[in-house]
Amino acid sequence: MHSADIDLGYAMKLEPKLAVDYFRSKGLKITWNWQEMSAQAHARAFTVAKSTSLDVLESIRLEIDKALAMGTTEREFKKSLAPVLQKLGWWGKQINIDSNGEAREVQLGSPRRLSTIYRTNLATAYQAGRYQQQLASSETHPYWQYVATMDSRTRTAHAALHLRVFRYDDPIWQKLYPPNGWGCRCRVRALTRAQVEREGLIIESSAGKLDTYNVNSGVDDATGEIYQSEVTEFKSGGQTTRTDAGWSGNVGSVAMGADVSIAKKLTTLQNRKLRQQVIQSLNNAPARRDAFAQWVGNILTTRRAGNALQPLGFMTNDIAEQVKKISGIEPARLFAVSEKNILHADSLKHKKTGVKLTLKDYQSLPKLIVDAQAVLWDKRKNNLLYIAKGSDTMKIVINAPYNLRGQKDALDIVINAYKASIVDLQKSVKGGLYAVLKGGI
Known part of the structure; x- marks a missing residue:
């Protein structure tokens, strides 16, 4: 032809x-x-x-x-x-x-x-x-x-x-x-x-x-x-x-969008449902935000969780390049969170220690990551830390990249999220435990 x-x-x-x-x-x-x-x-x-x-x-x-x-x-x-x-x-x-x-x-x-x-x-x-x-x-x-x-x-x-x-x-x-x-x-x-x-x-x-x-x-x-x-x-x-x-x-x-990195991720994602959700997220569609909020609400209400995923957004190129330079590993550049991760963050331990987030905080995770005031690198655990302002200052812990069981696509997975002390964060940065990749505390 x-x-x-x-x-x-x-x-x-x-x-x-x-x-x-x-x-x-x-x-x-x-x-x-x-x-x-x-x-x-x-x-x-x-x-x-x-x-x-x-x-x-x-x-x-x-x-x-x-x-x-x-x-x-x-x-x-x-x-x-x-x-x-x-x-x-x-x-x-x-x-x-x-x-x-x-x-x-x-x-x-x-x-x-x-x-x-x-x-x-x-x-x-x-x-x-x-x-x-x-x-x-x-x-x-x-x-x-x-x-x-x-x-x-x-x-x-x-x-x-x-x-x-x-x-x-x-x-x-x-x-x-x-x-x-x-x-x-x-x-x-x-x-x-x-x-x-x-x-x-x-x-x-x-x-x-x-x-x-x-x-x-x-x-x-x-x-x-x-x-x-x-x-x-x-x-x-x-x-x-x-x-x-x-x-x-x-x-x-x-x-x-017209971002080459995002296009590469979109074209290689094997999870079709996840890709459709990602496209909706790129459009900032109200229906996507509502669906994510309902998903989180159902998990925290029923207290039942599997490995189902929801996308949270894309890692910016400047952060991705720094992560690769520090760790020697190419991040997936696509943030996601699983049902189990949500329940892990909303644990009894976090409640007892007073660092548990509010329902609105969990439902706002996509926006909180985008609007983070700082991005840090935990040198001990080799994790990304997004510091954001929700109901209080909060730390969003991301393993980049991470392969979930049964998930063919490598993703940057949110493994925890909880309230954090600004003073403690500043001490960790000053003490050399955390490296500042973007923003400031």
Whole structure:
């Protein structure tokens, strides 16, 4: 198969796992018009315009999930979903109540509409996963080439970028990484230095050539409100590439970031459920915070615990480099805590000695680690210590990295957490027991 003629259904079967996990991490959002959500919000939440029922939205999401995971075709997708939507009453032209409570005749489900839903969601999910995979391999393949599907349906604006090469960290990929419009079939090809030289390609820069602005993208019939959506243009060599309204951006970057270290971890995590939770954490999704808080509450209420894990966030590069230098071991760079670790921290011993944390402290562990006032290294026990301010000053003890039984992924595990005395911490630093890696006591 020629690289420019890649078929979406075929592509999804090549590397669907990260695309599926990204899609499953998205929340649900009911909207009336597609313009009600920015491209950034669309990257983090699944929505279908005029799907005013969660039943409808969930039914569509389930079929898209199946299409991503199993590689079902557009025809199979429509055949399976159409009768479900018809049964739910979301089909054809109907009188419906919009977001302002007004009754209006609108077009709901239709074969054409389902085609758009299928193509748009599969393309964005696949490219989001592909971006992270390419980012993870950017050390060996740092040059990215834009590849358009050059046939009679290719837009002139997209063809203008065909085969042009930019470094992976060039600003153009934050605005023009495909898809760049409705039905866009473009993709990005990652290249090594040797490939670039062998093919005689020129590495360009988009500096000073990108222009991002808002355009009118529609009118709300009920209120008369004029919607504004972002567009990005790239002008070079007398040619202009322009995104469709609302398609300016990079789904994979918005949803999972543009950090190479994080991309490497995301692409190598074998625990799929953990990866979905990590993606939600990267989005700082309220649903993720609520789920973590409920998880902690259940453990401390039932007092039953196994080896189930929850992610807490990523170790910053500066700390990771220092840990490697001190210990000679590469940290996992992903913090996590197990059910058993939570119960161990919430022990009777800690209660008797007055250092037990509050429920809110345990539920705030992800934020407390991010906002830590200092990061120390315990020279005796070879552990990381994150010093944070919760209900009191607290010490979060992390074993980096650590392999839990039954867990294939190496993680930086929180093995304890309790209240700590500032005076004692200062003495330990002054006495040479703790090394300060960041911040201060």
